[in-house]
Amino acid sequence: MIIYLNGEFVPEAQAQVSVFDRGFLFGDGVYEVIPVFGGRPLQLAAHLARLARSLAEVRIHNPHDPSGWESLLATLLEKNPGGDRSLYIQVTRGVARRDHAFPVGVQPTVFAMVNPIAPQNPAVLEQGVAAVVVDDHRWSRCDIKAITLLPNVLARQEALDAGATEAILIRQGLATEGAASNLFVVGDGVIITPPKDRSLLPGITRDLVMELAQDAGLPLMESTIPEQSLQMAEEIWLTSSTREILPVTRLDGRPVGTGLPGPVWRRIHGLYQDYKARLREGA
Template structure:
């Protein structure tokens, strides 16, 4: 059955959803996006995603065509209309349509698109096996703190990992891990959780913020700093966080097993806490 999607004020069947060929998101990747998870028919951490969306728009001198309250209503209607119990809602705002020119227009009307994706998130089989990652050079643009739709290199990184028989890639810059292709990266050493500090080099993950908050509440030690690829390979365990994977254990880096080669206890406990607390606060 066809999904109901949202395009510029209208809820339509997916086959009827259209945007202009002159849209700057299509021509220049001039747009931002967010992905909000849905569990039990409710939105996980919507407020965090909405705030980051506003920040991304501000950084790119863009405006939202709707208020955040209206955006929440759109999300909820899509959940209802598509009978979405578990999965994700993808949101994209571009600067809008205008004749092709590198200098963007100040008066273009933003394009807003949302659609749902049904997917099993909570009971992912990868939780039991853990992920295998490879390292690749980080060749993205410098403003990774803005959640733009410029995702070609991360897509290439995913394919590099797949070709190597792995699940994902961790990107390396000046010898230090920045992040995964679509997630934040963590290692655990002697019980200490280590993840890169915030800056323009990585995305300010909404799940990252929640997980670190929950970790501190659980009396776990957290250190936000750069860590090298060599440190990562010598770690006791590792994991990633993202809106669609929550907390996912990493068991191997570049063919080197971490710890006993199985999902680590810290990652698994954090996943339990995250799911429990997020379900309580879901809207």
């Protein structure tokens, strides 16, 4: 694999970051993940806009304008050919002696790599996945895509330890999102997702799913989701850039709806696959 690091494209074995990097010492940085289909990044402008917002919110200088990022990422993809892939970008505040205060005169550390996206498991599409409900112990700025992900890691591991795929996080009685995904439920045939605020990440896949649903005329609303509503939901989905739209068919060991992926999910899944096909074709 060829890595981009601070202006250079190098083999991964040669990519080195200082132990004084603030990303290593403090988790002082942000990141972005962009899926690529047919060599074309999905919703690239939206991902770069979210990266720029995250950088601005934590007061790290954005090292590139959108055209600079596009050129960098295009070159990185050329140097790492393959099928479906994802681009990972990480920007930290840079290298400085350990001190909580922002350092002066330090350049951000910029790192990017390419990872393969595993094909969708047919069993997941037919049977769905299990999820568990977990208390949300994260900080109050979950709208920033920060690299400080320890609470997310612990929540995901709690789900795995329980034999589930993902954790659905609960804060003050409301379901916010998954440990690494956005949340949708279907009730009375209406698709519902929590509104954007500081308690959840403004997901790019989330926004695309909403757009596809609206274009197809499917009933959709943004509304808070009380924890008890999860138990009564006809369908539950979890969305992310690399896992797309996961149907949750078991929650805390109990079936969701019929216990199989529901008809609204199947419609949205089909629309999303059609969108990907058009992207691959350059349409």
